[in-house]
Structures are given as structure tokens and as C-alpha cells.
Amino acid sequence: MSAAPRCRAALRRPGLRLAASLALGLLLAACKPATPSGTAATAASAPAAAVLRLQPGDWVEARPRELVRSLDVSGPLQAVDTALVKARLAGELLRLDVREGDTVRAGQVIGRIDERDSRLRLRQAEEQAGQAAAQLQIAETALESNRALVGQGFISRNALDTSVANAAAARAALQAAQAAADLSRRQLEDALLRAPIGGQVSQRLAQPGERLALDARVVEIVDLRRIEAVVAVPPQALSELKLGAPALLQVEGLAQKLPARLVRLNPAADPATRSAIAYLALEPHPALRHGLFVSGQIELARETAFALPLSALRSDRSPPRVLWIDGDRLVEASVKTGRRGQEGAAGGEALVEIVEGLPPAPVGAPLRVLAGSVGGVRGGTTVRFETPAAAAAPAASSTGAR
Structure with missing residues (x-):
């Protein structure tokens, strides 16, 4: 018997009407024919191939x-021209007119050392030179007299020779005294501290009132108009470096990179690292400072x-x-x-x-x-x-x- 007649026979029994009514939906679902496999709905559910757009x-x-x-390099910036102003005269520093950041000209007076001792030494040397001049005059007068006397036979030839030697000694003594006086005058001039180059003061190493020894450092001056990067080059890259090679450097504190050019290469290598020092010239820039750190690349070949x-x-x-x-x-x-x-x-x-x-x-x-x-x-x-x-x-x- 098929599924549909069995369902109609069960509904005729009175005791089963309520249960049949509750299960009617389930029975009808069971009585539906099965859907055949392999339809278009199954094919439509397959995933599509991925496409990268x-x-x-x-x-x-x-x-x-x-x-x-290129070769990666790094190192500090340094001014090509730098100078240390030192005390050429021992004494108390009376005044120092410049501070860090001040601009100075070559030859400008920037300070003064107490020169009273030097003035006394100059006076002493001048007095000694005057005394030597008087002694020379006496020796030359005696020499002239002895030349006349030796011709008349009043003195011997040995006495004349002695007069010649005395005059020569007096002349040498005068020249020595004059040289000592000149040296004292120069020392007096050294009491004035002058800037040897034009540039800016980077360090003030002494204060007024200090007693300075000979060659004591007073001021450091740097000229930022010419500035270079000092970088180390490994030995394996030395053969490829050429003078004039372009470079591009990143200076700390600057957003843009600055162009540079290889201008010098140290002929000696560091005995510890075997690297040589290369010098890269940069164009003047307001932000460049002596001692800043840079990194970048030097072009080796194209x-x-x-x-x-x-x-x-x-x-x-x-x-x-x-x-x-x-x-x-x-x-x-x-x-x-x-x-x-x-x-x-x-x-x-x-x-x-x-x-x-x-x-x-x-x-x-x-x-x-x-x-x-x-x-x-x-x-x-x-x-x-x-x-x-x-x-x-x-x-x-x-x-x-x-």
C-alpha cells in the first residue's frame, strides 16, 4: 500500500483523530516525494573564483x-678653518669682550692681559740698550785714539788689537740689548688678544680675573663659511672612491638632505680600524654647526x-x-x-x-x-x-x- 492510502485509513479511526490532527503536518511532509539530486540550485551554491583587482x-x-x-657613511661636521686664541703672555686676564656666538673679524682685539710686568721688562731692556750704546761709544773713541798712537809709535800693535776687540764686544752688547728691548715690545703687544681668523666664537675658555699661564686657551673661533663632514671609509671601498664623487647627507635636525662632494681623502689609515678618513664639502647652510652628526651615502658607480x-x-x-x-x-x-x-x-x-x-x-x-x-x-x-x-x-x- 502506498503512503497516501495509509494516511486516509488512519484518519477514519475516531481514537486517532486528535493525534492525527496534531501529526498531520509531519505526515504530509513525510508523504512528499524526495527532491532529486543534481539540480541547478546545487550548482548555483558553488563559490565564485577569486579575482584580484x-x-x-x-x-x-x-x-x-x-x-x-653607493657607500653608507656617517660622522661629525667640522669647520675647515678653526682657531684657538691662546695667551702668549702670562698674566691676569683683565677683560674678554666676546662670548659664545659672537661674530669676530680677523685681527679684531677681543681681550687684554695685564701688561704691567711686560712694561717694566721693556723699560729695563731699553735702559740696558742705552748703557750698551754708551759703552760702544767709549770703545770706538778709544780705538780711534789708539790708531793714531800706534802710528806714532807710542803704543804697541797688541794694544791696538785689544782696542779693536773691545769695540767689537761693545757693539755686540748693544745689539743684544736692542734685541731684548724689541722682544719686550713684542711681549707688550701680546697683551692684546686678537682674533686670528674671522668667524664665530664657539667656546669661551677663560674668565676675566683669572691668571693665565703661557699658552693657556682663552677662546675658540670657528668659520662656518666652509664646513665639511668627516667620515670613515672601510678599506674595501677605498679603491672605488674618486675625488669629486657626489654625496647626499642627512644632517640631524634638518628634514631635507643636503648635497655634498668628496674633496679630500686622508692618505693614512687608522691602524686600529684600517679605515681612512674622507672629507665631504657641503654648501653653506644656516642650520649647519660645527660638531653636528651626519649620515648619508657617497656615490661609488653608475x-x-x-x-x-x-x-x-x-x-x-x-x-x-x-x-x-x-x-x-x-x-x-x-x-x-x-x-x-x-x-x-x-x-x-x-x-x-x-x-x-x-x-x-x-x-x-x-x-x-x-x-x-x-x-x-x-x-x-x-x-x-x-x-x-x-x-x-x-x-x-x-x-x-x-
Whole structure:
């Protein structure tokens, strides 16, 4: 008996009408024929294939580029011309007219040392010179008299020779006294402290009232019109450095980088580190100060290489890999890298040379590589370009190995 007649027979029994009415819905559901499998509804529930939509900036180009190799350096800034004003005369510092930051001219009087002792020594030397002059006059007068007497035979030849020697000794004594007086005058001039160069005062190392010893440091002056960066160069890079090589330096406290140029290279290396000192000249800038720290790059060489931005290289596995766009899908490729550098100039975008692993660029179109900022993507993913211009010229498919 089929399911439908059994349902009608059960409803005729009086004792079962209430139960049958409650279970009617369940019985009718059980009496419905089963839905056959393999319908269109099952097919419609299948997930759609994922598509990666790319916008400008989601890909980079692998192509021949100018790759600039550079050397990272760091070190302090220093003024080319600096000077320490020292005491050439021992004595009390009477006055000092400049402070840190003051601008001075070459030859300007900036202080004074007590010169009273020097004046007394000068007076003593002048008196001694006067005494020596009087002694010379006496010796020369005696010499003239003895020359006349020796001709008349009143004195011997030996007496005349003695007079000649006495006059020569008196003349030498006068010259020595005059030299001592000149030295005292110069020491008196040294009581005035003068700036040897023009520039700005960077340190004030003594205060008025102090007694200064000979060669005691009083003031330091720096000239910021010519300033250099002093950096250490490792021995392996010395052969590639060339005078005049451009550099780009980041000075602490400045947002922008400043251009510089290699002007000198120390011929001696440090015996401890084996590095040599290089001097990079910078153009004058109001923010540059003697002693500031800088870091940057010196350009070593410019070469053309098949390269792409270093950020597109995926180095989470070895060997590194890239995802390049072949028509409308991504292809994962392991690559062999070579030289690294910057594009255009030191401080530009970081580049890496691709030696093997990528196909040659299509004729008339660049070889596009997925940017490193687009993560979590595998090879074989379908891609679509958002912009019409990019979609009209997708990268051509290429299977040849570079």
C-alpha cells in the first residue's frame, strides 16, 4: 500500500483523530516525494573564483634602469678653518669682550692681559740698550785714539788689537740689548688678544680675573663659511672612491638632505680600524654647526642593469621570489639577484638587479611585477586592472626564461 492510502485509513479511526490532527503536518511532509539530486540550485551554491583587482601603485616595472651603487657613511661636521686664541703672555686676564656666538673679524682685539710686568721688562731692556750704546761709544773713541798712537809709535800693535776687540764686544752688547728691548715690545703687544681668523666664537675658555699661564686657551673661533663632514671609509671601498664623487647627507635636525662632494681623502689609515678618513664639502647652510652628526651615502658607480624596486622582492623564503603579471594572472617565479643600489642618485629608490628567473619584457610593454605592499597572494590568481588605460595594455604573456 502506498503512503497516501495509509494516511486516509488512519484518519477514519475516531481514537486517532486528535493525534492525527496534531501529526498531520509531519505526515504530509513525510508523504512528499524526495527532491532529486543534481539540480541547478546545487550548482548555483558553488563559490565564485577569486579575482584580484589592481589599482595604480599595486605593481612595479622590471626593466633596464640606471643603478647607482653607493657607500653608507656617517660622522661629525667640522669647520675647515678653526682657531684657538691662546695667551702668549702670562698674566691676569683683565677683560674678554666676546662670548659664545659672537661674530669676530680677523685681527679684531677681543681681550687684554695685564701688561704691567711686560712694561717694566721693556723699560729695563731699553735702559740696558742705552748703557750698551754708551759703552760702544767709549770703545770706538778709544780705538780711534789708539790708531793714531800706534802710528806714532807710542803704543804697541797688541794694544791696538785689544782696542779693536773691545769695540767689537761693545757693539755686540748693544745689539743684544736692542734685541731684548724689541722682544719686550713684542711681549707688550701680546697683551692684546686678537682674533686670528674671522668667524664665530664657539667656546669661551677663560674668565676675566683669572691668571693665565703661557699658552693657556682663552677662546675658540670657528668659520662656518666652509664646513665639511668627516667620515670613515672601510678599506674595501677605498679603491672605488674618486675625488669629486657626489654625496647626499642627512644632517640631524634638518628634514631635507643636503648635497655634498668628496674633496679630500686622508692618505693614512687608522691602524686600529684600517679605515681612512674622507672629507665631504657641503654648501653653506644656516642650520649647519660645527660638531653636528651626519649620515648619508657617497656615490661609488653608475651602471645600467635589469632591475626592479627592492620592495617588490619577496624574501620570506629562499631563494627570493616575485609575482609577475602574465596577461590576467599572477605567475610566481624564484629569482637570482645581483647588485643593489639606488635609482638615479644616492638616496633614490632602492633597486635590486634580477640576474635570472624573469622572462624578458614584452616588446612595446613593460614587465609588470606585483608590488610588495600587496601581500597574501599566490601564483595563479586572476587579476583585473581598475583603470581603463592599464586594462587596455596588459602585460603580454611570455614563457621564455631571461
